[in-house]
Amino acid sequence: xxxxxxxxxxxxxxxxxxxxxxxxxxxxxxxxxxxxxxxxxxxxxxxxxxxxxxxxxxxxxxxxxxxxxxxxxxxxxxxxxxxxxxxxxxxxxxxxxxxxxxxxxxxxxxxxxxxxxxxxxxxxxxxxxxxxxxxxxxxxxxxxxxxxxxxxxxxxxxxxxxxxxxxxxxxxxxxxxxxxxxxxxxxxxxxxxxxxxxxxxxxxxxxxxxxxxxxxxxxxxxxxxxxxxxxxxxxxxxxxxxxxxxxxxxxxxxxxxxxxxxxxxxxxxxxxxxxxxxxxxxxxxxxxxxxxxxxxxxxxxxxxxxxxxxxxxxxxxxxxxxxxxxxxxxxxxxxxxxxxxxxxxxxxxxxxxxxxxxxxxxxxxxxxxxxxxxxxxxxxxxxxxxxxxxxxxxxxxxxxxxxxxxxxxxxxxxxxxxxxxxxxxxxxxxxxxxxxxxxxxxxxxxxxxxxxxxxxxxxxxxxxxxxxxxxxxxxxxxxxxxxxxxxxxxxxxxxxxxxxxxxxxxxxxxxxxxxxxxxxxxxxxxxxxxxxxxxxxxxxxxxxxxxxxxxxxxxxxxxxxxxxxxxxxxxxxxxxxxxxxxxxxxxxxxxxxxxxxxxxxxxxxxxxxxx
Amino acid sequence: xxxxxxxxxxxxxxxxxxxxxxxxxxxxxxxxxxxxxxxxxxxxxxxxxxxxxxxxxxxxxxxxxxxxxxxxxxxxxxxxxxxxxxxxxxxxxxxxxxxxxxxxxxxxxxxxxxxxxxxxxxxxxxxxxxxxxxxxxxxxxxxxxxxxxxxxxxxxxxxxxxxxxxxxxxxxxxxxxxxxxxxxxxxxxxxxxxxxxxxxxxxxxxxxxxxxxxxxxxxxxxxxxxxxxxxxxxxxxxxxxxxxxxxxxxxxxxxxxxxxxx
Numbered sequence: 001x002x003x004x005x006x007x008x009x010x011x012x013x014x015x016x017x018x019x020x021x022x023x024x025x026x027x028x029x030x031x032x033x034x035x036x037x038x039x040x041x042x043x044x045x046x047x048x049x050x051x052x053x054x055x056x057x058x059x060x061x062x063x064x065x066x067x068x069x070x071x072x073x074x075x076x077x078x079x080x081x082x083x084x085x086x087x088x089x090x091x092x093x094x095x096x097x098x099x100x101x102x103x104x105x106x107x108x109x110x111x112x113x114x115x116x117x118x119x120x121x122x123x124x125x126x127x128x129x130x131x132x133x134x135x136x137x138x139x140x141x142x143x144x145x146x147x148x149x150x151x152x153x154x155x156x157x158x159x160x161x162x163x164x165x166x167x168x169x170x171x172x173x174x175x176x177x178x179x180x181x182x183x184x185x186x187x188x189x190x191x192x193x194x195x196x197x198x199x200x201x202x203x204x205x206x207x208x209x210x211x212x213x214x215x216x217x218x219x220x221x222x223x224x225x226x227x228x229x230x231x232x233x234x235x236x237x238x239x240x241x242x243x244x245x246x247x248x249x250x251x252x253x254x255x256x257x258x259x260x261x262x263x264x265x266x267x268x269x270x271x272x273x274x275x276x277x278x279x280x281x282x283x284x285x286x287x288x289x290x291x292x293x294x295x296x297x298x299x300x301x302x303x304x305x306x307x308x309x310x311x312x313x314x315x316x317x318x319x320x321x322x323x324x325x326x327x328x329x330x331x332x333x334x335x336x337x338x339x340x341x342x343x344x345x346x347x348x349x350x351x352x353x354x355x356x357x358x359x360x361x362x363x364x365x366x367x368x369x370x371x372x373x374x375x376x377x378x379x380x381x382x383x384x385x386x387x388x389x390x391x392x393x394x395x396x397x398x399x400x401x402x403x404x405x406x407x408x409x410x411x412x413x414x415x416x417x418x419x420x421x422x423x424x425x426x427x428x429x430x431x432x433x434x435x436x437x438x439x440x441x442x443x444x445x446x447x448x449x450x451x452x453x454x455x456x457x458x459x460x461x462x463x464x465x466x467x468x469x470x471x472x473x474x475x476x477x478x479x480x481x482x483x484x485x486x487x488x489x490x491x492x493x494x495x496x497x498x499x500x501x502x503x504x505x506x507x508x509x510x511x512x513x514x515x516x517x518x519x520x521x522x523x524x525x526x527x528x529x530x531x532x533x534x535x536x537x538x539x540x541x542x543x544x545x546x547x548x549x550x551x552x553x554x555x556x557x558x559x560x561x562x563x564x565x566x567x568x569x570x571x572x573x574x575x576x577x578x579x580x581x582x583x584x585x586x587x588x589x590x591x592x593x594x595x596x597x598x599x600x601x602x603x604x605x606x607x608x609x610x611x
Numbered sequence: 612x613x614x615x616x617x618x619x620x621x622x623x624x625x626x627x628x629x630x631x632x633x634x635x636x637x638x639x640x641x642x643x644x645x646x647x648x649x650x651x652x653x654x655x656x657x658x659x660x661x662x663x664x665x666x667x668x669x670x671x672x673x674x675x676x677x678x679x680x681x682x683x684x685x686x687x688x689x690x691x692x693x694x695x696x697x698x699x700x701x702x703x704x705x706x707x708x709x710x711x712x713x714x715x716x717x718x719x720x721x722x723x724x725x726x727x728x729x730x731x732x733x734x735x736x737x738x739x740x741x742x743x744x745x746x747x748x749x750x751x752x753x754x755x756x757x758x759x760x761x762x763x764x765x766x767x768x769x770x771x772x773x774x775x776x777x778x779x780x781x782x783x784x785x786x787x788x789x790x791x792x793x794x795x796x797x798x799x800x801x802x803x804x805x806x807x808x809x810x811x812x813x814x815x816x817x818x819x820x821x822x823x824x825x826x827x828x829x830x831x832x833x834x835x836x837x838x839x840x841x842x843x844x845x846x847x848x849x850x851x852x853x854x855x856x857x858x859x860x861x862x863x864x865x866x867x868x869x870x871x872x873x
Contacts (some may be wrong), residue, residue, distance in 0.1 A: 505720040508720060514734060531724065
């Protein structure tokens, strides 16, 4: 192919430079009065519709305000029980662990925001605009709410002050190039600082939990205890410091290693933190050194050597035969009594061995594959060890933690584990191999046909009975496994929709360049399929987050259960369920809305290159 | 052959094809879609460095045949041997043939989620197990050859049809194939873009690649092909050298086809 040179580079020439390019017509921005006329009162019918809708909306808003500001409402029940909402009765003397977890998550957040350059700048005028809108809303609130005359005037003054600040900000800055802007992160930090500062002055109230007294939760009005406001102040400082540290790292170090490290840390954080919340400091080291470590080391050295050999391009067919043999050995380990860790590790090794020919390559690729195996093995061994050792933190009640913490924990773990499982099920269901296809289809249809509550009760009560001797399963772990199975069945169907949207041409193009089925799936099909299924997958995540409220049925004190049963049962706050339910709804909404926003950002980012 | 001398010598006249070995051998290949017979005892041999153009009306089985050669379609009867490897259900043979045979599709089928450079270098890295740096410099060289090195960091959706098809050719060449199959490479393109793609294919033909091209571009066929195969109804109607095919077709059906098209 020596004399190969093309002269067609100029064949797709753009229009030459002297042709004037017409600018797009400017979009006219109507002044407010004309905008209202054009959009709300354009015809008699439209005018009637606008008036009617306004009346209905105002009536609803007024009804809502009447509920919120009714003097009968016991909002102090919510404010006083915030700690209960967050962690339930986690012992006060161990609370430093919770704060440590929060700090780790905040540090990771701060550094990640800096490294991934989160946030943008917004013009001061836009902030002014928003403040003006807020002021207008507050005026409306002051006029509609059932306040006394003096209270109305106070609210009105405050509202007008907000609106006036907004108007000043809106008018002051210049236009165009020298427009004054401010970083969104600064705005966020100012808002958070305001919240933290309010802990020191506003009488939110707090509670103490005393185990040997009835009622056990004693609520006390007054400003928040020092154990809450001091840590939160420290947390704010930590996240700001972490952000600036992240900026330093971003400017000094190469981008890709930092990002990869952060990703790994994010993935490792949930199990490590849960471990921290659960474990007693004096832990059974003898068992770890005597059993767990030797098993880990054997698999680590043996497995790494084997995989290094299997990923040699010259190994060829013999490698596949050995991989299948390992899988068979893995299944056989279930026929004789032995430690569960040995069996699980054997199955994982089989999966890695089966995938080895796909990732075969030069010395660097082989080394990376072996390191990947060590990483997965390490995390898995450590997870199994930590699940197998019971919680030793003395907590009243059946569970070590409750409230928002357990809601988040179950949701995060369910999403984390059901993604790989769901994708695997979807691939199996669309596979050409009948065994995998039928197994996966059967699993999905059975799990989807059973109510979630049934699965949860089954896993919390029945599964611990089936376990082999010597293996304990924490009840929360059992329940999370139930959630993961249920969620992965639905997730698999969403992913399958995405898989079907990948055109036949893409499969053929991958086949035509000689890719194996595994390579085609990993590099061509899955990226496109997952991109298409982002909206249903995020919808699914939101669903999982909200479904954690079913935990209440098996006796776990989740957020909803505390709001509905626990707080209204306190003698001081009899019948305060409605206030707390409203508060809990707001918490659920905030998280779900953030997920939804994240999905929109993700869609925009992955939409790159598609026209 | 003496009375029909073309203005320019064809690729076959530049090279000596008589000593070339058989690269593709088809013997009585038949295929059915349900009850419809798409291929009916197709037999042909393509030698090393030969350029064969397959012509015929729509639905005559040209595309089906060419797609059987790297087993994107499975033939039900007969034998297909590519570079001494017979295509059977044996996965190893299929992988071997596919890595020796490059294919360019009517609809380009670039990977929309990868940029142009990754589109071209993905298969060499993972199928040929080349180091990334080497694969990428080779990909850049190929993009240079097809005339679009400046587009390397863009995504397929940002390119024109002609540019996309040239990337598709570069992607196929990156596997260093011994045979190239073109399945109507210009049918989805604007007339203006057809030329830029045909130029690339033409240069490739002159460089000595063994090629099979399904196309409707008669001028291109006349210029590049060593041999023409005319198909209808899943059968090969006529098979002849380029000069004789256009100047002196033997079959009536071929004459009718040429009279309608030229």
